[in-house]
Amino acid sequence: MNEDEPLVRWDWIHEHYGLFGDLTVEHLKLSLLPVLLGLLVAVPLGVLCARWRGLYPPVLTAVNILYSLPSLALFLVLLDYTGLSIWTVAIPLTLYTLAVLVPNVVDGLRQVPDTTRQAATAMGYTPLRRLVAVELPIAVPVIIAGLRVATVSNISLVSVGALVGIGGLGSLFKTGFDLQFTTPVLAGIVLIIILAVLFDLALVLLQRLLTPWSPR
Amino acid sequence: MNDGWRWLTDGANWHGPDGIPVRLAEHLGYTLLVLAVAVLVGLPVGLLLAHAGRRTAFTVINVANGFRALPTLGLLVLIFLLSAGSDLAALVPLVALAIPPVLVNTYEGVRQIDPRVRDAALGMGMTGRQVLLRVELPLAVPLIMVGARTAAVQVVATATVAAYINLGGLGGYLMDGILLRQYGTAVGGSLLVVLLAVAVQILFTYTGRLLTPRGLRPEPNNRKEIPG
Numbered sequence: 404m405n406e407d408e409p410l411v412r413w414d415w416i417h418e419h420y421g422l423f424g425d426l427t428v429e430h431l432k433l434s435l436l437p438v439l440l441g442l443l444v445a446v447p448l449g450v451l452c453a454r455w456r457g458l459y460p461p462v463l464t465a466v467n468i469l470y471s472l473p474s475l476a477l478f479l480v481l482l483d484y485t486g487l488s489i490w491t492v493a494i495p496l497t498l499y500t501l502a503v504l505v506p507n508v509v510d511g512l513r514q515v516p517d518t519t520r521q522a523a524t525a526m527g528y529t530p531l532r533r534l535v536a537v538e539l540p541i542a543v544p545v546i547i548a549g550l551r552v553a554t555v556s557n558i559s560l561v562s563v564g565a566l567v568g569i570g571g572l573g574s575l576f577k578t579g580f581d582l583q584f585t586t587p588v589l590a591g592i593v594l595i596i597i598l599a600v601l602f603d604l605a606l607v608l609l610q611r612l613l614t615p616w617s618p619r
Numbered sequence: 620m621n622d623g624w625r626w627l628t629d630g631a632n633w634h635g636p637d638g639i640p641v642r643l644a645e646h647l648g649y650t651l652l653v654l655a656v657a658v659l660v661g662l663p664v665g666l667l668l669a670h671a672g673r674r675t676a677f678t679v680i681n682v683a684n685g686f687r688a689l690p691t692l693g694l695l696v697l698i699f700l701l702s703a704g705s706d707l708a709a710l711v712p713l714v715a716l717a718i719p720p721v722l723v724n725t726y727e728g729v730r731q732i733d734p735r736v737r738d739a740a741l742g743m744g745m746t747g748r749q750v751l752l753r754v755e756l757p758l759a760v761p762l763i764m765v766g767a768r769t770a771a772v773q774v775v776a777t778a779t780v781a782a783y784i785n786l787g788g789l790g791g792y793l794m795d796g797i798l799l800r801q802y803g804t805a806v807g808g809s810l811l812v813v814l815l816a817v818a819v820q821i822l823f824t825y826t827g828r829l830l831t832p833r834g835l836r837p838e839p840n841n842r843k844e845i846p847g
Contacts, residue, residue, distance in 0.1 A: 471820040473776030475793055476809030480623070483802065555687050562690040563780055566797065576696045580783070585700050592693040599688035 412586045419590075423572075427594060430571025433564065434557040435602075437493050441500025441553060446546075448501075449508025450534065459509060470502035474560055478567045492564040499560070500553040507549030511542025544617060547610040551603055558599045562591065572598075623806030632807070637791075639811065646788035646815065649781070650774045653710055657717035657770055662763070665725025666751065680726060683719040691716055691777050699784040709786050716777055717770040724766025728759025757832045764827030771823055775816045789815065 452459040477495035485491045515538045523533045539546075562573025570577075575591030578584070611617075626632060633639050668676045694712035702708035732755055740754045782790025789812050796805025828836070 468817055468820065471772040471776070471816040473779050473809075473812045473816055475776075475779050475790070476812045479793060479796070479805045479809045483806070552684075552687070559688050559690045562692050565692065566780070566783060566794075573690065573692060576690070576693045579700065580696045583700060585697060588693055588697045588700065592690060592697065595690045595693065596688050600685075603688075 408584070410585055411589055412584075415584075415586045416590060419587075423590065423594065426572045426574060427598070430558070430561055430573075430595070430598065433489055433492050433561045433569070433571050434496065434554070434598075436489070437496035437500050437557055438550065438554050440493070440497045441504055442550065444497075445501050445504035445508055445549075446539075449505050449512065452505065452509045453512040463506060466502040466505050469498045472498070474499075474563050475566060478564055478569075482567055487568055489569065491567065492561060492569050496557050496560060500557065503553040503556075504546070504549045507545050508542065511545030512538055514545070515541045540614070543613050544610060547606055547613075551606045554602050554606060555599045558602065559595060562595060622803030623810050626803035626807030627810060642787065642789050642791060643811070643815070646775070646778055646790075646812075649710065649713070649778050649786070649788055650771065650819075653713045653717050653774050653778075654767070654771055656710075656714050657721050657774075658767065660714075661718045661721030661766075661770075662725050665722045665763075666729060666756070668722075669726050669729035669755075676726065680723055683723050686715060686719045689715065692780050692783065695781055695784050706786060709781055709784055713774055713777055713781065717774050720766040720769040720773070721763070722766075724762045724769075725759060728762030728766075729755050731762070732758050758835070761827060761831050761835060764823060764830060768820065768823035768827065771819050772816055775812065775819050779812050 448462065452462050472495070474495055477498075478491055481491045481494055485494070519537065519541065520533065523537045528537065561571050562576060564570035565573030565575075565577045572591045572594050575587040575594075579586070579588035579591070635641075664679075668679055689712075691712050694715070695709060698708045698711055736754060736758070737750060740750045745753065778786070778788050779790035779793060782788055782794045789808055792808025792811070793805050796802060796808060
């Protein structure tokens with residue numbers, strides 16, 4: 404880096420608003436689609452694990468191993484099958500989301516008090532309706548805690564995808580490295596942190612909407 | 620995938636200064652160094668916070684969780700550009716990544732201890748220091764080890780990314796493979812990192828069990844309740 408180069412060149416930032424917009428949209432698609440897919444798989448899987456206790460230990464071991472797989476390695480292995488489509492990044496992130504959410508769904512359902520469950524049964528709830536109307540709502544805070552972790556870490560992990568050519572705002576890091584230029588790198592870091600904070604707050608609000616009975 | 624296996628099983632890749640054993644040793648070296656620093660910082664701070672007021676602790680824990688939002692690749696590139704390519708500076712983002720799980724789990728580990736246990740220890744005449752070192756720390760070990768495991772696995776994975784700024788280690792194979800379009804090298808390196816991550820995960824799980832005080836282990840003859 405040149406000595407007289409400032410840390411941030413604002414003129415470069417002003418010239419690239421369009422680029423920031425496009426990259427932000429791509430970044431959100433890459434990080435949030437896996438959260439949705441992960442949630443869609445994790446809830447039924449968690450329900451099954453909470454019901455049949457023998458199923459949980461092997462599933463837990465499996466998701467722990469999934470979570471330990473390095474993202475860059477998975478991107479590279481998938482590149483052969485899915486090429487430069489968003490799935491190369493979305494599939495590994497879906498697996499991580501799953502790994503974070505399944506234990507939370509199970510813990511959330513397990514902490515439903517037995518008395519509550521019995522009361523629902525006594526009121527004539529069928530097992531399915533009891534699950535949807537009583538048990539899952541009680542588990543919402545724990546599930547959302549998991550969603551927050553998954554969303555925030557996905558938003559920051561997507562940037563690694565830039566190394567294989569699909570990384571949303573992460574491509575700014577590559578630009579900065581190639582040009583030996585700190586401005587795009589800082590812009591990328593700041594935008595990613597802003598996105599992470601915004602979506603974290605959105606999930607906190609969602610939790611308040613979904614559980615109006617919980618203490619503030 | 621097949622190219623990857625072919626690369627892995629090719630004897631030529633297991634020798635010389637760029638051979639797999641050398642790179643593996645580099646990777647493990649970085650991981651151990653980073654983890655050691657993370658434990659040296661995270662453990663005492665976690666223990667301290669567990670005895671601090673609720674407000675301070677809450678803030679610090681949230682900040683620690685907020686670290687998750689930091690994009691490591693961005694920090695690596697930034698530090699690389701600012702430090703003019705120093706190797707040790709490149710380890711700073713990895714340390715930043717490893718401290719939060721150790722710190723938060725140490726905190727939670729001490730917090731979840733039944734207050735009656737602490738009272739009993741004080742009642743037996745233990746000093747504050749003895750309570751900390753002989754009661755609270757051992758009881759927190761299972762959770763601390765989970766934190767250390769998370770940190771170790773994340774560092775193994777992220778040290779791969781650090782190869783982007785020429786830090787070496789196993790990630791070097793991934794970067795070479797991407798740059799030179801040698802798919803076998805990239806996938807072979809990826810498979811090695813995956814194996815290493817799984818090995819670290821398993822190693823920490825078993826070490827955690829060994830370090831867990833006997834009274835906390837789930838054994839059939841370890842009665843939790845006194846009958847009658």
